[in-house]
Amino acid sequence: xxxxxxxxxxxxxxxxxxxxxxxxxxxxxxxxxxxxxxxxxxxxxxxxxxxxxxxxxxxxxxxxxxxxxxxxxxxxxxxxxxxxxxxxxxxxxxxxxxxxxxxxxxxxxxxxxxxxxxxxxxxxxxxxxxxxxxxxxxxxxxxxxxxxxxxxxxxxxxxxxxxxxxxxxxxxxxxxxxxxxxxxxxxxxxxxxxxxxxxxxxxxxxxxxxxxxxxxxxxxxxxxxxxxxxxxxxxxxxxxxxxxxxxxxxxxxxxxxxxxxxxxxxxxxxxxxxxxxxxxxxxxxxxxxxxxxxxxxxxxxxxxxxxxxxxxx
Amino acid sequence: xxxxxxxxxxxxxxxxxxxxxxxxxxxxxxxxxxxxxxxxxxxxxxxxxxxxxxxxxxxxxxxxxxxxxxxxxxxxxxxxxxxxxxxxxxxxxxxxxxxxxxxxxxxxxxxxxxxxxxxxxxxxxxxxxxxxxxxxxxxxxxxxxxxxxxxxxxxxxxxxxxxxxxxxxxxxxxxxxxxxxxxxxxxxxxxxxxxxxxxxxxxxxxxxxxxxxxxxxxxxxxxxxxxxxxxxxxxxxxxxxxxxxxxxxxxxxxxxxxxxxxxxxxxxxxxxxxxxxxxxxxxxxxxxxxxxxxxxxxxxxx
Numbered sequence: 382x383x384x385x386x387x388x389x390x391x392x393x394x395x396x397x398x399x400x401x402x403x404x405x406x407x408x409x410x411x412x413x414x415x416x417x418x419x420x421x422x423x424x425x426x427x428x429x430x431x432x433x434x435x436x437x438x439x440x441x442x443x444x445x446x447x448x449x450x451x452x453x454x455x456x457x458x459x460x461x462x463x464x465x466x467x468x469x470x471x472x473x474x475x476x477x478x479x480x481x482x483x484x485x486x487x488x489x490x491x492x493x494x495x496x497x498x499x500x501x502x503x504x505x506x507x508x509x510x511x512x513x514x515x516x517x518x519x520x521x522x523x524x525x526x527x528x529x530x531x532x533x534x535x536x537x538x539x540x541x542x543x544x545x546x547x548x549x550x551x552x553x554x555x556x557x558x559x560x561x562x563x564x565x566x567x568x569x570x571x572x573x574x575x576x577x578x579x580x581x582x583x584x585x586x587x588x589x590x591x592x593x594x595x596x597x598x599x600x601x602x603x604x605x606x607x608x609x610x611x612x613x614x615x616x617x618x619x620x621x622x623x624x625x626x627x628x629x630x631x632x633x634x635x636x637x638x639x640x641x642x643x644x645x646x647x648x649x650x651x652x653x654x655x656x657x658x659x660x661x662x663x664x665x666x667x668x669x670x671x672x673x674x675x676x677x678x679x680x681x682x683x684x685x686x687x688x689x690x691x692x693x694x
Numbered sequence: 695x696x697x698x699x700x701x702x703x704x705x706x707x708x709x710x711x712x713x714x715x716x717x718x719x720x721x722x723x724x725x726x727x728x729x730x731x732x733x734x735x736x737x738x739x740x741x742x743x744x745x746x747x748x749x750x751x752x753x754x755x756x757x758x759x760x761x762x763x764x765x766x767x768x769x770x771x772x773x774x775x776x777x778x779x780x781x782x783x784x785x786x787x788x789x790x791x792x793x794x795x796x797x798x799x800x801x802x803x804x805x806x807x808x809x810x811x812x813x814x815x816x817x818x819x820x821x822x823x824x825x826x827x828x829x830x831x832x833x834x835x836x837x838x839x840x841x842x843x844x845x846x847x848x849x850x851x852x853x854x855x856x857x858x859x860x861x862x863x864x865x866x867x868x869x870x871x872x873x874x875x876x877x878x879x880x881x882x883x884x885x886x887x888x889x890x891x892x893x894x895x896x897x898x899x900x901x902x903x904x905x906x907x908x909x910x911x912x913x914x915x916x917x918x919x920x921x922x923x924x925x926x927x928x929x930x931x932x933x934x935x936x937x938x939x940x941x942x943x944x945x946x947x948x949x950x951x952x953x954x955x956x957x958x959x960x961x962x963x964x965x966x967x968x969x970x971x972x973x974x975x976x977x978x979x980x981x982x983x984x985x986x987x988x989x990x991x992x993x994x995x996x
Contacts, residue, residue: 413801415799415882415892415905415906418799418800433797436812440813440870440874446838502723505719505723506723509720510720513716515716518716521724524724531731532927535931536738538738538960539734539741539969541736542965548733566722597715601719631958644819644821661786668821668822668896672817676817678813680813687875688879688881
């Protein structure tokens with residue numbers, strides 16, 4: 382995997398949209414899509430609506446089972462549907478007794494801390510890589526790319542030993558949120574993304590600021606960073622989704638199950654013989670909602686980021 | 695990669711005094727990467743050569759761990775499962791993603807809404823997806839999928855509890871999770887296709903199939919290459935999906951390389967063997983990355 386370096390300024394979504402909008406003016410609309418879908422009612426139009434409904438049914442509707450089950454009274458396999466039976470909040474009450482909100486708090490602390498650290502670390506590194514020239518730059522770039530090629534799973538076992546006894550400082554991070562936060566700090570992807578973006582900021586802006594006697598840290602904080610807001614948005618959303626999806630890392634960084642994040646804690650609810658699938662689903666809703674909110678609020682950044690990362694990689 | 699910004703003369707003169715600065719900015723990232731990525735990697739390679747015995751001191755065993763892991767039949771089975779899952783999820787995800795992209799390409803508001811909804815599996819944490827699919831796969835005729843199969847006159851299937859179907863069921867979930875992600879990348883590729891080509895093709899009277907085959911596919915070939923690479927590498931290290939959905943069972947029928955290494959390392963406390971298994975996976979991943987990059991670079995040069 383080469384660097385999915387990103388350049389949100391030239392991200393394909395934006396130019397592509399303007400290009401096809403231009404194309405729409407000169408060429409008939411039926412050439413807008415590869416399959417030549419018609420926008421007027423007809424057989425093809427009806428077929429497309431049918432296929433869209435099937436796609437929704439396969440990819441989106443199953444999520445309704447989570448919500449329906451979480452708010453239903455005693456759902457087993459048979460009660461699963463897309464609307465709750467006998468709506469109730471009992472499942473959430475039981476989940477609360479099983480400490481779901483403690484796990485959720487763990488998750489929030491970890492996600493917030495790791496995201497802040499990740500962004501701060503990436504901004505600093507990207508500033509050095511994009512706006513400075515120094516010896517060994519290519520080597521450093523390669524190192525960061527290597528971190529992306531190095532699957533977390535592969536280093537899981539030695540990493541769990543390292544977390545129990547960090548070299549040099551000799552700290553035991555197991556059972557603390559730092560055990561999850563610190564390994565997520567250096568994410569090559571986010572460093573590359575911000576580096577590519579910062580490279581496109583005109584030198585003139587920097588030179589003008591330097592003539593005014595602006596120092597390095599103020600340059601980064603007051604000149605470069607405000608210009609990077611779109612890239613920070615993309616890095617933030619992708620980073621959040623990546624952090625919230627972590628499973629193995631919270632698992633190996635924990636000392637006992639109370640240290641779990643909410644996504645890992647679902648396995649405790651599942652294996653608990655005293656709670657039904659309704660409680661498990663209540664837990665799933667709690668684990669699902671934050672990513673849902675982030676996605677719905679910032680979906681354009683996310684989609685732009687994925688598309689740009691891939692096409693420029 | 696070097697900075698593309700030309701350094702002005704006055705900056706070049708002062709470079710000596712400021713040569714420490716970049717390293718100051720890089721320090722946090724480098725420190726974290728060294729401590730939590732490269733050091734564990736080195737430690738893993740080192741440990742794979744030892745019989746790790748807590749409190750007794752490690753014992754050098756050379757390549758014993760490797761021969762043990764590679765000749766273990768459960769690992770050999772896991773290789774087969776990993777390859778089958780990896781290839782199945784990659785190809786299936788691309789096919790479904792391509793179909794989705796062709797279906798949902800367009801500018802209208804309603805299409806954007808559908809795309810937003812279809813993308814949900816990607817943003818959902820794998821653990822949550824796993825719990826969702828366990829319920830969809832509920833083994834009696836009450837389960838959602840079995841209920842739907844009932845309408846078609848098919849009996850209830852024990853998707854996850856039957857060694858014959860568990861791996862395929864896991865693969866279906868993997869495809870479901872990766873297809874929308876691939877869709878976004880392919881859509882970006884489709885947006886770059888020159889519309890006038892479609893128009894010209896229509897004038898020449900080519901069929902829809904020919905249009906797809908000779909205009910669309912070549913245009914999105916780079917996007918497909920990236921999707922395939924990412925999918926193949928992700929396929930090799932598949933862990934959470936399997937661990938959450940089946941835990942490797944029933945009867946080891948869904949055991950993949952990483953779940954096996956995890957069991958060896960954390961349940962059986964065979965750190966040396968687990969490290970050796972991880973190093974093997976690392977080598978295969980790197981080899982795959984390098985090979986794919988080589989072919990992609992050659993393809994670009996042409």
